[in-house]
Amino acid sequence: MTATEESATSLEQTVAGATSSRFSQVFGTLTATMLAVFLLFALVFSPPDVSQRDAVRLFYIHVPSAIVALYLAFGITFVASIMYLRKGTDFWDLLAGSSAEIGVLFCAFMLGTGMLWGKPTWGVYWQWDPRLTSTAISFVLFAGYLAIRRLDLDPTVRSRRAAVLGIIGFLNVIVVRQSVQWWRGLHQGQTLDLVDSQLSGMHYFSFFLGLVSMTMVFGWLLLHRFRVAWLETQADAATLQTALAERQAEAADYTARPPDTGGPTTTETEGI
Amino acid sequence: MHWEFVIPGYLLVFGGLAIYTGALLRRARILAVRVPPERRRFVG
């Protein structure tokens, strides 16, 4: 077991050098604690709902996932995309991309928990209801955003196209938000209202813990995802430089050498 | 009642977070090897 322990420590050390910092470690510990407290309240301490019974517990993860994905994550992508189009700096581009990726993850959580909640309450997993349809469209738009970011294009062109889609995607989020008011559907209206909330006591507290812990998870992930995104650009630059140096050395080698000799030897080494 | 829907829902979220976090940290570890230490952190 010493070998495993050793590799684990070496892994931690490398990671510590890569994307974690003193702040992210403290923040990560706090986040993990909050998640544990949240789980206790969500699954143990809070009582079931009079009509939905325990299915109400899905509310505590479904709604925070929705808020984090649609408003926080895609909202950051929206602002960062606008800033990137205006300033053209790496920071805004990487921030937009990092936030969108985590947003797509939380969007998947929202859709998954929503479907699992729909079956025991509505009686079906899925219906082409205005809110469900517009949310699914958001998911596809931002999945497309992530795909565009991986296209083999000129980096500036790629980032600009992604930024435009990031802005369009967020405009659709407004449609998602208003969908329960604009059109008739199966999805219930808004439960949370600053003035008159339809949630009380332990239900509200569990939801609140869910929102706080999910927001903290998002913050922690965003910090690390941004640092990974930065490492990606630096690794690309490093690879490019190494390759450049290699080619230059090759070229120098080639011109220094008489054209007749050394040809077959090069081919042999390339084969290995 | 309805725990058969609640449990998969929580597993989806917490399992998903665990898998994503694991993949993210692994990618960081692989990338960091390719980047010289002084350029690993983003500066303004």
Place this chain on the structure above:
Amino acid sequence: MDELDLTPLDDSSGTPGGRSFRNPLIIGGLLLVLGFMVFQALTSARVFYRNVDEAVAERAELGDETFRLQGTVVTEPTADANGASVFIVSFGGVDAEVRHVGEEPSDLFEIGVPIIAEGHWEGEQFESTQLLVKHSESYVEDNPDRVDYELEETVDR
């Protein structure tokens, strides 16, 4: 000459795994899915249901067309001769009789709950094949201990 030396670098410039080929396919697939969803948005999602009063008023025009009917359950369902459950839904002061064949609705189905039934008019009756419960956005804690305790207190006084 320098330019020629640089050409192969584009392939090795940190985008491993054939990004250039795979992603246009993924984007094409996503566009197809998006197209389907927009189609759903313009057809199903746009008029998701008709309220009982509207559906009754439009009965002649609707004919045997399939649509979704929304109303509040007002009577306890009763089983008819063929095993289908029959109950009355109401909206906007208009009643309609629903005859539901097919899967049982969710546990939340009861008198006073709004439902959406998918089906068509069969004369005066709405023949439903799918029954969805439109649950409300408010939640009430179920604290049996607390309720009992309060009741006991009231009884004591």
